[in-house]
Amino acid sequence: MSLFSKECKQILKSLIFYIFIVIFVLYITTQFGGDAEDINLINKPEAGQEEYGYKITDNPEEIMDYAVNGIIYETYINSYSTYPFGFYKEIKLNENELQDMEELIYRLTGDKWDDIVSDYDNYIPPVKTEYSEFLEIMADACEIIGKGSSYEKEEMENHTTVPMTYEDAMEEYESMINKDHVTGTYARLFCDYAVILLAIIPVFFGVTRCLRDRRAKAEGVIFSKSVSSAKIIISRYMANVVMIFLPVLITALIIQIPYIYSAEAAGISADYMAFIRYSVIWLLPEIMIVTALSFAVTELTGGIWAIFIQFVWAFASMLSSSTLVGDFGLKLVVRWNTLGGADSYLRQVNDLYINRAFYVGLSVVLVAVSILIYSVKRKKGAAEHGKIRKSGN
């Protein structure tokens, strides 16, 4: 029997595997129940509705209006809200910094600060700059306030929302039908939920696997086997990745069923492969990198420290994100916490591919590092406990 299948069987017998399945299925089903309200989004918008929801705007004028109002208010009360690591942090400026800020506001509006303050309640700021100059001024403001303010470019461009019109709603609906084939939009939301748990769960598998030999006091025996370190680590790694991904994939296949039925009932041809495709692109690389990191750190330290490192990384990635929709960059936890937005997603999809490819590459490097560390430990083990056998099992 190959090492890979032995490892898979070991995982099948382990408690951690079943705890993972229970947690994952409960979490996904409570978050993503396929409730009627969600499925109703397939309904076509009708003219004359009271509202059609909101959309993030990329209109420079709307972004500038919103941000200039905000910066004037925060300067007026000298209290700037920032979220440098996802936690609220209030910034108060000193006299010199406030003067610099007032100068920046003058450049934005053409109005002196004293004039603004004298009639603050009735003041409506005119924005007198081009968008590029506005961004430069806001970048200067961010330098004064510090990291995580509302005036960072990504923050402004990702968070300024405006009400949708009937035309916007129709465009959104058409994209959902023609580009996402209904299931695409739900598959992204599924990945958005799953990606949070999968940013941390694989680390427990990795640490458990790497420490199992030591717990069972079998390190010496395994060190003395003739099989190569690369074969041992790669089969362990692959087995863990596969066994974590399988329940995710099965859950995805089951979760998609009500959406396929609803689409078919509405006469829309659903994309049967969407959940699988999104899971492979979105979730598998994350399982790979988290497992690889846990292997490398656990082999290196011989302890449970990978859990803390991974927890901090996952948490920082989640909390430092300026938006829950896109802006993938090189974030570990990539989010798309909304239904719809197919056009916006397609504009950013290359960034997602780059992000995930980067983590697949990094996983390969970390597995190689794990093999190297394991080889060194084996040699050391051989030196301490006797020679490594050259042949046969």
Next chain:
Amino acid sequence: MEKFVSLEISFVKKHYFKHILLALLFAILSGAVVSFKNLNELQSARVMEMYVSILGIILFTPLFMPEQDREIWRLEQSKKLSVVNLYILRILTAVIFLLATVSIFIIIMRQNNCEFPVLKLWIFSVCEILFLGSIGFFVSAVTNQVVLGYMAAIMYYMINFGATEYLKKLALFQVMRLGKYDFWYYMLAVSVLLFAAGISIREIRSKK
């Protein structure tokens, strides 16, 4: 008693010290990550519930670290000494660190002009952190796998970001979300239950 104290000192030195250092590092880093100035009640609760509560996982989950080595566990069982007392002493040590850390955070926030009901938030934070820690403690006690203890506690913490309504009175982040303090006694009761059940089940299992 002397013997217990000396065993506890040995446990702290050989096994627990690294975790205390980690908790201290976590507390020191808070200055860079979290603001303690001019927070209102809900913002203060957010610091305690989302940030400081992680201390529960760090302090209470690794209390069975020495017994990960089954030979040590068997050796302990073979002695006349009551291991239950030993475990209770470990819990008390962790509780002392917890009380001290929570108090320091509360004092720092008060000195920085944060507005919140001091005693209420102190009691709620201690109970919430104890509750989160007791989950890790219980799972690592009954499985004798510290990794599973961390997994259970961390997963419980993370699940609270989206599924609080299903966790009812045992949901975390109640104060920062709803401004409600009246769940602390449920959390305290369940914590005591989990600590007691963890030790009892472990004892019963080890004697089989």
